[in-house]
Amino acid sequence: MILANFDDLRYSSHFEHYDRMGVFGGNVESDKYFRQQAHEMHYLNVVDPLMNLQFPILDLQYEINDEKAKNHLLYGAVKRSRIIWSAYREFYSIAPPNRTAPLTGEEPFDVDRALNDIYIQSRGLLDNFAWGMLYALHPEKVDSTHPNDIGIFSKKFAKLPKLSWLNEVVPEFKNWEKGLKLRRDSGAHRIPLSVPPSVVDEDGAKARSILLTDWQKASADHIAALSQKHPEEEIEKLEKIAESFKSRLDNLGSFQCLMVQDANSQPVPIYPTVTEDVGYLVQLVSILVERLKNTLDQAASKV
CATH class of the missing domain: 1.20.1070 (Rhopdopsin 7-helix transmembrane proteins)
Structure with a gap:
């Protein structure tokens, strides 16, 4: 068959x-x-x-x-x-x-x-x-x-x-x-x-490095506000800032349909x-x- x-x-x-x-x-x-x-x-x-x-x-x-x-x-x-x-x-x-x-x-x-x-x-x-x-x-x-x-x-x-x-x-x-x-x-x-x-070009790689640093700092600020029991409004604001950096980081560059072995x-x-x-x-x-x-x-x- x-x-x-x-x-x-x-x-x-x-x-x-x-x-x-x-x-x-x-x-x-x-x-x-x-x-x-x-x-x-x-x-x-x-x-x-x-x-x-x-x-x-x-x-x-x-x-x-x-x-x-x-x-x-x-x-x-x-x-x-x-x-x-x-x-x-x-x-x-x-x-x-x-x-x-x-x-x-x-x-x-x-x-x-x-x-x-x-x-x-x-x-x-x-x-x-x-x-x-x-x-x-x-x-x-x-x-x-x-x-x-x-x-x-x-x-x-x-x-x-x-x-x-x-x-x-x-x-x-x-x-x-x-x-x-x-x-x-x-x-x-x-x-x-x-x-x-x-995949990003040289400028994109620089932008990614900056965004990564910004996201890490914003995430740390959000976690600190949570642990220190800051006002709910402030915590939500910091969370949105961190999410914004993460979204921009995730959407940087373009998908190229490639695979790599190492x-x-x-x-x-x-x-x-x-x-x-x-x-x-x-x-x-x-x-x-x-x-x-x-x-x-x-x-x-x-x-």
Whole structure:
């Protein structure tokens, strides 16, 4: 069961759609708008296939007898696909491609959590799928196969007779897997991926420093007035002053749709990077489901 037109999972397909319409004419604002439209269409063409990814995996339970294989596929891969879908939707709702207002309040924390969930769970889903295939097709090899060799992209894993078809599937996804691994491993083992709430120029940085000092002083004055039980009217006035500085501080600069891995790394555009990564995941897992099902059917027909 193919879940989507794989071309629609690529950003280039949607960019080329607008390009064929002749809308990119060199006007900076107009070109930016239509690129954002292409990013939005890309997201919409990935989010539903991502949601539907769980169903063909669930159907594998009727083909598989091994309980450990079912556990990895149903309680591992399926659950992870749902987490990715939820995180992907939350991420997009907070940081769509046309957003310019800085992230405020809980948004920076929510968007960072969703971003890291996408990458950590994507790698986990592929790991669960590999273990599920091993238990389903080669249960006799589980104990003799080193855990580090159990993986969709492992050359040793693809040497197992009933998994040799991985050599046909994997090459197309090699470059994607390198990027996915880089982003996932950073988030899981080193510095989590993050999205800058806003970007400011040199003047904005100076203004931020001044506003931060003003806000800290106003907040301290407000807390002191509370602790010393000043008149209610004075306390409310100081609170409003502190809130005013905080609001100006939060809204300084603009949101740029970038993500970073650590303080010394170059920012990476969120779009199409994240949506492209999720699209490749949907495509790869769709193919894995089909090939696993075919292999199981062939084995059953020989019994």
